[in-house]
Amino acid sequence: MEQKIKAYNNMLELIGNTPLIKLNTITESFEGNFYAKIEGFNPGHSSKDRIALHIIEEAERKGILKPGDTIIETTSGNTGFSIAMVSIIKGYECILAVSSKSSKDKIDMLRAMGAKVYVCPAHVKADDPRSYYEVAKRMHQEIEGSVYINQYFNELNTNAHYRTTGPEIWNQTGGAVTHLVACSGTGGTISGTARFLKEQNPDIRIIGVDAYGSVLKKYHETREFDPKEIYPYRIEGLGKNLIPTATDFDVIDTFVKVTDEEAAHTAREISRSEGCFVGYTSGAAMQAVKQLAEEGEFDANSKVVVIFPDHGSRYMSKVYSDDWMREQGFFDTVHSEIEEDIQYVK
Numbered sequence: 162m163e164q165k166i167k168a169y170n171n172m173l174e175l176i177g178n179t180p181l182i183k184l185n186t187i188t189e190s191f192e193g194n195f196y197a198k199i200e201g202f203n204p205g206h207s208s209k210d211r212i213a214l215h216i217i218e219e220a221e222r223k224g225i226l227k228p229g230d231t232i233i234e235t236t237s238g239n240t241g242f243s244i245a246m247v248s249i250i251k252g253y254e255c256i257l258a259v260s261s262k263s264s265k266d267k268i269d270m271l272r273a274m275g276a277k278v279y280v281c282p283a284h285v286k287a288d289d290p291r292s293y294y295e296v297a298k299r300m301h302q303e304i305e306g307s308v309y310i311n312q313y314f315n316e317l318n319t320n321a322h323y324r325t326t327g328p329e330i331w332n333q334t335g336g337a338v339t340h341l342v343a344c345s346g347t348g349g350t351i352s353g354t355a356r357f358l359k360e361q362n363p364d365i366r367i368i369g370v371d372a373y374g375s376v377l378k379k380y381h382e383t384r385e386f387d388p389k390e391i392y393p394y395r396i397e398g399l400g401k402n403l404i405p406t407a408t409d410f411d412v413i414d415t416f417v418k419v420t421d422e423e424a425a426h427t428a429r430e431i432s433r434s435e436g437c438f439v440g441y442t443s444g445a446a447m448q449a450v451k452q453l454a455e456e457g458e459f460d461a462n463s464k465v466v467v468i469f470p471d472h473g474s475r476y477m478s479k480v481y482s483d484d485w486m487r488e489q490g491f492f493d494t495v496h497s498e499i500e501e502d503i504q505y506v507k
């Protein structure tokens with residue numbers, strides 16, 4: 162009798178439908194019920210798989226992309242990895258302009274996935290010719306038949322989450338979700354997901370997470386771009402020094418800012434308390450949940466969904482390195498240095 166082979170046709174079929182997992186320990190003292198959407202379960206280990214697949218398939222559908230064409234993007238690492246993965250399977254060249262703030266692990270991973278990488282200085286203005294935005298734009302002009310994903314200014318980024326992340330959360334919670342807490346970088350995740358959820362139930366509270374050193378929170382409150390809000394910070398993928406059109410500020414109720422230090426410690430705490438190995442911005446999102454709980458945002462009936470955007474393995478030389486934490490001054494009086502857990506047997 163012929164055996165039925167149970168196999169996926171390729172990695173792309175595994176994108177999306179990530180699990181929603183109840184948080185138990187880290188939220189123990191808070192009122193309400195808390196669930197994490199674990200985007201590290203995507204085959205490229207982050208939520209960016211969703212937008213890479215959606216944007217590339219839309220370009221194919223419109224006849225913009227032909228076999229062998231080049232896909233160009235700016236990225237803090239995750240989007241690049243996802244685009245490189247989709248490009249391999251679909252047969253495109255992939256060029257990535259990345260920020261020098263990205264971890265070495267991330268850059269090496271992009272190279273491992275066959276991408277051509279340009280590392281650009283992180284602390285220059287967005288319109289500086291050395292910024293990764295300007296470098297990507299230039300490459301796009303120079304390379305014939307190239308497609309520039311432009312995730313910060315591409316409505317398809319937001320649409321990808323409107324079509325996938327939003328409906329998944331609605332179905333996984335049986336429509337009971339009361340709060341969404343999500344990081345905002347391009348804003349695609351929070352805006353697309355929120356737009357879908359608010360269409361189902363306009364009372365769902367949408368809370369964006371921003372970094373100190375980013376303009377997003379102030380812009381949301383005043384609709385004014387304030388350059389005085391901008392200064393260097395460490396966390397990658399959270400906050401921005403410009404206003405992305407992929408962000409729909411109208412569907413976000415409020416923004417919460419978190420520090421680099423608290424986000425880093427909270428990422429480590431999630432891993433150690435929930436057994437869920439997550440990235441730096443997951444720590445930021447969870448830190449925002451902690452601050453909101455302290456402010457009395459939740460009650461016993463709250464069903465809070467927090468999005469954990471990527472997997473912890475990408476941060477071994479950053480938040481999961483004690484040396485790095487020490488160099489940043491993150492082991493201070495509030496967070497004393499963790500006990501030495503490694504025993505060297507001689």
Ligand SMILES: Cc1ncc(COP(=O)(O)O)c(C=O)c1O
Nearest residue numbers: 345346347348349350398442470
């Ligand atoms: C690790 C990480 N977390 C969060 C985000 C924010 O997601 P979005 O760009 O959809 O706002 C990004 C985006 O670059 C990211 O790389």
